[in-house]
Amino acid sequence: MASATDETKPTPTVAKGLEGIVAAATNIAEVDGEKGKLTLRGYDISELSGNIQFEEVCYLLWNGKLPNQSEFDDLKAEMQSARELPAPVMDAIKAFAPYADGMHVLRMGASLLSIGDPDVDSLDIAGSRRRAARLQAQIPAIVAHTYRVKQGLPIAKPLPEQGLAAGFLQMLEGETPSEARVAGLNAYLVAVAEHGLNASTFTGRVVTSTDSDMVSALTAAIGALKGPKHGGVPGPVLKMLQTIGTPDKADAFIRTEITEGRRIMGFGHRVYKVRDPRAELLSDAADALATNANDQNVSNLLTLTKAVEGTTVKVLAELKPGRDLYANVELYAALILHAVGVPSELFTPIFAIGRTSGWTAHMIDQLEDQRLIRPASVYIGARDLKFVPMSDR
């Protein structure tokens, strides 16, 4: 390792935040921040919206192609059998869930998922794809069951024929959700399934790079997503929208926030220099949900969100020219999840449900071209200090 104070060598450049460092070549996703384009396994994300089921996108991410009917049936069978959690996992959940919240409780739950998987330490690629499918089925069960345990409610089982989105709402609520709500949640999960080498996905790849197992890597990724700088703040976005109340109040609110130096929730992204392409998909999904469910509240919130977006872009261009801050996925994520009717404290855990597909796809990708991820550091501290006994300090 190079030394910062070694006179014969130049001080190495520190790649803070690893910005601009290309850590992986991958065929899973491309985030084109200039064009506002997100490609998953060759498909523009807009090609994957509409009637596609989230599990199809999972299959695509894990296998590199969309499934035919027989492959899809096999996948759904594997996932549906996995979502009944092992008894020791349920016992542990009952012990800790009343004492933890949000992403903390999801991290605790995810950490247990090696139980019942005798091959969990195997790095076999085909086995890892099946493991990804099972974990993808189990994470929604953890989110739903911990929530109900915290509410003092009995565990609710999904109906055997329900897919992931419907099954999750059934486990969360104990009753069969409307098709409109299932479609809204499904569209959300598709939109957030995968987004390149962000901090949580990178965390999962670093853990995998040691030949550790997928449960350890998934638990680590959940811990990274928990950070407000990454998993973001869809709860506060909703609160901001509710504070603004009606479109006519947006201009004054946004102007005050920006003038007083506060960040507008739901705007700006390190990669996107234009509007996040997922904003459009989620806005469309919210529109469809409002129409299908004939829900005036959702229509009103959608109108408000669009007004807040337009106003913020206009006011930012006026007060902070050249900053290029556009709506990110959080703004419309808050809208669609609120429209689906899930509690706002579950917004980030539900994001994790969707992203489990992308995380695990990257773990498999890492395994397929394995190399330990171990960057260097440069030492800038003292040297050759002499030990002094405690009595002389």
Next chain:
Amino acid sequence: MASATDETKPTPTVAKGLEGIVAAATNIAEVDGEKGKLTLRGYDISELSGNIQFEEVCYLLWNGKLPNQSEFDDLKAEMQSARELPAPVMDAIKAFAPYADGMHVLRMGASLLSIGDPDVDSLDIAGSRRRAARLQAQIPAIVAHTYRVKQGLPIAKPLPEQGLAAGFLQMLEGETPSEARVAGLNAYLVAVAEHGLNASTFTGRVVTSTDSDMVSALTAAIGALKGPKHGGVPGPVLKMLQTIGTPDKADAFIRTEITEGRRIMGFGHRVYKVRDPRAELLSDAADALATNANDQNVSNLLTLTKAVEGTTVKVLAELKPGRDLYANVELYAALILHAVGVPSELFTPIFAIGRTSGWTAHMIDQLEDQRLIRPASVYIGARDLKFVPMSDR
């Protein structure tokens, strides 16, 4: 993000494994692989061996200086009060410990440690130092309690006056350990406390970089250490030594292994091009333990380990000239932990006990100069594929 197939831009270089990329400037540690020198906060690791207590090294790593008596008393009081785990944590441990092993069970236990810490999401630096101390006290309790639960034994409490090494052995065994064993374990923990930006430490920094909490980052680091490429194989090292049996059999065994293309356990390191400086410290500690405990088995194993080291270096130089493979920390770690008398399935969890100090020091270091760690990736897949309905696939 640059595109691999965009004709107007060159394909970016992929920094595979981030080898040679300097990801952080730090004053915590320097690993000089050319000279075989490890510096912690200005002190060569050999300055910190001998009579120093592990908790002093923890204080040094977290605060940048060795503690005076009053600072040390405060630290020990904080750690001793923290090591009695909250009741829900104990209840959860009892539920999952019988169904999980080794680093899996440690990951599950560590994930619970936000319980009982109402400020766990605070990023305050002074508070983070206190949190590091409490987590450092709790991880040994998790290792010891899960082990006893798995054995069907009742939980054993430490004596109030016991430091970390003694308290851990007391919690593990339910009886007061000899001073010689405590000193041996203490020397081991000091030797492995911190070692720069390895994969687990880096994982902890990436998670912290999202403004996530220290429990999430610690759980993630444990998951990374679990990987055989990183946390290593001290169990198999011991098995290899036992297979060899006596020094006179070393030459034939090593020759066969190398000729048949197998790796010799406990040799080689990505950074060190000479002997790992911790090998010396651990060898000395084993020597002291053998003398103080008057233990002929330990003496014999030490003689054997030294013979295996010398033989391997000699045979490698003969059969694989220029490979520069020397003894790493694992070879003597296996020796000292076996001499202390802890079960070999706990070797990597006990490594994690020691390394928690370094991990948490790096998390605090990251917070003090915070920047989201988000590298780029390059897309090498297809583009502009068109969606085809399932019936047509």
